[in-house]
Amino acid sequence: MTLTKTPPRDAYGMILDAIDSGIYRPGDRLVESELAERFGVSRTPIREALQRLETQSLLTRDGRSLIVASLDHNQMAELYAVRTELEGLAARLAARHATEEEVQVLRDMVSDDRALLKDPKALARANRRFHKMIHLASHNRFLVQQLDLVHRSMALMATTSLAAQGRGEIALAEHQAIVDAIARRDEDAAYKALRDHISVAFVTRLKLDVQNAG
Incomplete structure (x- = not known):
C-alpha cells in the first residue's frame, strides 16, 4: 500500500x-x-x-x-498609485484574453456578492476574490505576481473601504461595469472602469481615516 x-x-x-x-x-x-x-x-x-x-x-x-507594519498617509497614497495602474492594466488584458468561462465566473461573483452587502468583512473577502479573478483572467503571470505583492501590502490597512455606509452597493455596481466592459472586449472601457473603481475606493478610505482620527 x-x-x-x-x-x-x-x-x-x-x-x-x-x-x-x-x-x-x-x-x-x-x-x-x-x-x-x-x-x-x-x-x-x-x-x-x-x-x-x-x-x-x-x-x-x-x-x-x-x-x-502599518501604512502612513504617504505610503498608502503610493500604494494606491501603483495599484490603480496595475489593476487597470489587468482589466485591459482581461478584456483581451479572458475566456468565456472566466467572464461567466466574474458575472456570477457580482451576482452572488449582493447577498453579502450587510457583512462588510465577508464582502471584503469576496472583493479580493473578484479582483484576483480579474488578475488571473489577464493571463499575464508577471502582472499577477506584482499584483499579489500589492494586495499583500493592502492587508496592512486597518479598515476596509467597504465598511463605509453605502460603499458596498456602489462597489458592486462598479464591479458590474468592469465585467460588462470585459465581456464586450472593450479594453479602454475596462481599464477606465477599474481605475475609477480603485480611485473611488481610495477616496472612501481617506474619508474613513479622517473620521477615525477625529
Whole structure:
C-alpha cells in the first residue's frame, strides 16, 4: 500500500492569511512560540516566515519584537498609485484574453456578492476574490505576481473601504461595469472602469481615516 504524504503546512502563507483576515492587525506583536502553537508547526518555519515578511516590509521592528507594519498617509497614497495602474492594466488584458468561462465566473461573483452587502468583512473577502479573478483572467503571470505583492501590502490597512455606509452597493455596481466592459472586449472601457473603481475606493478610505482620527 502506498502512503500519500501530507504536504507541509506553509507557515508564511498561514501568517499572511492571518494578517489579511484581520486576526493580526497593524501594531500587533508576533511571537514565534505563539505562532507555532496556533498553526501547529515548529518554530523554525515560523522564524523563516517572519524573516521573509520583514524583508517584504509587512512586519517591522519595535525594539527586539516584530510587529505587523502599518501604512502612513504617504505610503498608502503610493500604494494606491501603483495599484490603480496595475489593476487597470489587468482589466485591459482581461478584456483581451479572458475566456468565456472566466467572464461567466466574474458575472456570477457580482451576482452572488449582493447577498453579502450587510457583512462588510465577508464582502471584503469576496472583493479580493473578484479582483484576483480579474488578475488571473489577464493571463499575464508577471502582472499577477506584482499584483499579489500589492494586495499583500493592502492587508496592512486597518479598515476596509467597504465598511463605509453605502460603499458596498456602489462597489458592486462598479464591479458590474468592469465585467460588462470585459465581456464586450472593450479594453479602454475596462481599464477606465477599474481605475475609477480603485480611485473611488481610495477616496472612501481617506474619508474613513479622517473620521477615525477625529
